[in-house]
Amino acid sequence: MKITSNLTHIATEVEFEAAKSEEELRAAFDQAGLQGFPAELDIAERTEDHVQMMSLDTLLGFAKASGLGAVTYDVTYFPHADEAEVDYQLNQLSRDLEISPEVIRDVCAAEIKEYLALDAKRDASLPVHSIVEAYTGGTAFAWYGMNEYPRLKHVILRKLAQGGQKAKRNFIMRASKAQVDLLEDY
Incomplete structure (x- = not known):
């Protein structure tokens, strides 16, 4: 209870x-x-x-x-899962996180390959x-x-939380753009 x-x-x-x-x-x-x-x-x-x-x-x-x-x-x-499924999931995750799918694919290439291999055994x-x-x-x-x-989203989120230079650069660029947009409002 x-x-x-x-x-x-x-x-x-x-x-x-x-x-x-x-x-x-x-x-x-x-x-x-x-x-x-x-x-x-x-x-x-x-x-x-x-x-x-x-x-x-x-x-x-x-x-x-x-x-x-x-x-x-x-x-x-x-x-x-195949490459079309990976693309679909990456595009969804990209939209949710506001990070380009190319950055996610680049930072998580090894995890995506491992995910496809694991899923092929299922x-x-x-x-x-x-x-x-x-x-x-x-x-x-x-x-x-x-x-x-296997769940691709879980693997990718874990990897992105650990960081990576391209992901870090993308976040910094977004934050900088947000600051510039904010200053333009005044």
Whole structure:
């Protein structure tokens, strides 16, 4: 049980069960006497601790005891990453950090190469994550299953936090431009 006395966010480490395929989920639903309906659910938007149940069996038991006859689910597979995927992720990260993708690619070249090699070894036939949700009383109760997979963004952010001459120069140039823009306002 969690008890908090203020409104600060408490980061908790969460252990996820392994992601399940649609067939495995359907078997679990059948065993619990529930129907499962596919839905497009986003794990990034559904990790609220107060509605999260960490065991699929517990969630399905809760749904059944609550009088529900069905749950929704989503299973996500990722194909192996390629240069187009790297470009896509670098462009997103570039926009978020306001650093050019060329600088990120240059500073993190070894990490990108390692990421592609690691991802090539991953079994792409296994789901990356799966989600099951039960809705009752206007609240979504959810189970999340995740399998490990390399995440380029995490590797790059770690490397950029360590710095690099081009990244440092880019930040200095941006700060200098911001100062000049500020002075022009007066």
